[in-house]
Amino acid sequence: MKIARWTADGAGIGEGFVIDDRVIPFPDGQTVADILAGGLDAAHAAFGRVKGEPGTALAEVRLLxxxxxxxxxDFVAFEEHVEGVSAGVEGKSFVAPEWYEAPTFYFTNPHTILGPxxxxxxxxxxxxxxxLEVAVVVGNAPRVGESNLTAADAAARIFGYTIMNDWSARDLQAREMKVRLGPAKGKDFGTSLGPWIVTADELEEYLDDDGFLAIRAEVRINGELVGEDLVSNMGWPFPELVAYASRNSRVVPADVLGSGTIGNGGxxxxxxxxxxAIPALREGDEVRMTVEGIGELVATVGESVPAPELPPARPRPRARRRM
Incomplete structure (x- = not known):
């Protein structure tokens, strides 16, 4: 099953299934949030009720x-990516020993999500x-207060997969990470997701013997292939990422967890x-991401937006009492 959100002719937001070349709303006005909370069983029940309906041509809607x-x-689960990007951002190739100990992630901005x-x-x-990343979308509402999932329990929380483009301003990222924090403004201006969520059962055939998702991922700039990898080259399979995220914490339906950037030119x-010597992205460039079993996520680079200036930190007296 493919789960999507869309709009058409200013008629509001539609939420439902993509079946062949059509979109069909969920029954009873249900939303993606409702279906995620109910998990795959709820999705299959809803699908069975509407699969014969005519719906609307996919070409007539704009996917969100x-x-x-x-x-x-957003995790950083590909060793090959860490090797290369550390040299590109920090000036030397280096994989910290701590990287191998546990899957590391940062939180990015859920309020600047972009669609296809x-x-x-x-x-x-x-x-x-x-x-270029693959992301899991969490479903199947957990019990109240549930945390510290095992990998097996976490696997049951994976509702489906989508493509994720974590847009990055590397010069801003490099500056702020020198402060031992971040990335922040180098990342939080936009994250693209789409084109839809493919339910986990659709991709089971691609799981290898170790539980890794062996699907091929490619990215092109203006039609030229610049990166390709198997998602199974990540250091941990997706259930272990979800389990780690839940340590002394919680994951809930509609949480998104990115794999981190694929290796070999992701x-x-x-x-x-x-x-x-490939140049940085410029206004008008098209970035096309294709992931086997999921689809394509395409976006162009728009005009950059200058931000108001802020002054640097001012020297302070470090007084401990008001004068």
């Missing part, structure tokens, strides 16, 4: 991001980049770190 996420965790075909409006940057930062 397939989920309104409550949170977005929606242009990104980046900050002023000389090193604008993309990041972003320009990695390629720059390996000596590539």
């Amino acid at each position: 991001a397939p989920v309104v996420p409550g949170s977005v965790r 075909g929606e242009s990104v409006a980046p900050p002023v940057s000389e090193r604008l980049d993309f990041e 972003c320009l930062g990695e390629l720059w770190g390996r000596g590539s």
Whole structure:
């Protein structure tokens, strides 16, 4: 099953299934949030009720991001990416020993989610980049207070998969990460998701013997292939990412967890770190991401948006009492 959100002719937001070349709303006015909370069983029940309905031609609607996420965790699960991007952003190739100990992630902005075909409006940057990722969408409402999931329990929380483009301003990212924090403004201006959510059962055939999702991912800039990898090259399978996210915490339906950037050219930062002369993204560039079993996510780079200036930190007296 494919789960999507869309709009057409200013008629509001539709939410439902993509079946062949048509979109069909969920029954009884249900939303993506409702279906995620109910899990795959609820999705199959809803699908059975509407699969014969005519719906609307996919070509007549504009797809939106397939989920309104409550949170977005972005992991860094590909060793090859870390090797390359550390050189491109920090000046030397280095994989910290701590990377191998546990899957690391950061939280990015759930309020700047972009849908298929929606242009990104980046900050002023000389090193604008993309990041090709596969993301899991959490479903199946957990019990109240449930945390510290096992990998097996976490696997049952994976409702489906979508493509994720973590847009990145590498010059801003490099500056703020020198402060031992971030990334922040180098990342939070836009994350693209789509074109839809493919339910987990649709991709079971691609799971290898170790539980890794062996699907092929590619990215092209203006039609030229610049990166390709198997998603199964990540250091941890998706259920372990979800389990780690739940440690002393919670994951809930509509949470999105990105795999991190694929290796072998999943972003320009990695390629720059390996000596590539491919230029940074510029206004008008098209980034096309294709993932086997899921689909394509396409976006163009829009005009950059200058931000108001802020002064640097001012020297302070470090007084402990008011004068």
